[in-house]
Amino acid sequence: MPAQRSISWSSALRDLKDDRKRRPAGALGAQASIAFRARTRPLVVAGQYDRAAIMAAAVFAAKTHQRTYGSTWAVAMSLALRAAWAAAKASRARTAH
Template structure:
């Protein structure tokens, strides 16, 4: 057995890049839709706490639009819009904290 170990850096970097999380299709559009509609009608953060009912209702409303636009399954659409809604809620909470 050799005392020196060789690493194929090209293959390693390709593997690292493949492991990174890919942005789901329609995530930015869903975030914009939620910010423009649902989040303005009912705030996602109240007194520094997440309003989970508001987050879920905003995600469901956006998922219906997302599913109609992309033709994705309900699970995929809800997953994308929940990620977008939680990102907006976290940003709103951080904005109110500072």
């Protein structure tokens, strides 16, 4: 084993860049759509998730995402459901404490 180790700075920096979390296109828009819908129909009621409200908000956000980005329904719904559940979990944590 050699006494000195060599490091490739370009590969190390590329690995650092790849480790950063990337947001998919439209993630912020989906979060905004969910927040907009959550003002009229809360995602958490009495400490319990309102699954119907979460699904309705996700469908609204998915339709908006699909119109804006022209993605497939599966991609739009996946993104919207992740945003809706994240918003619901955050809302539940806020009301619990």
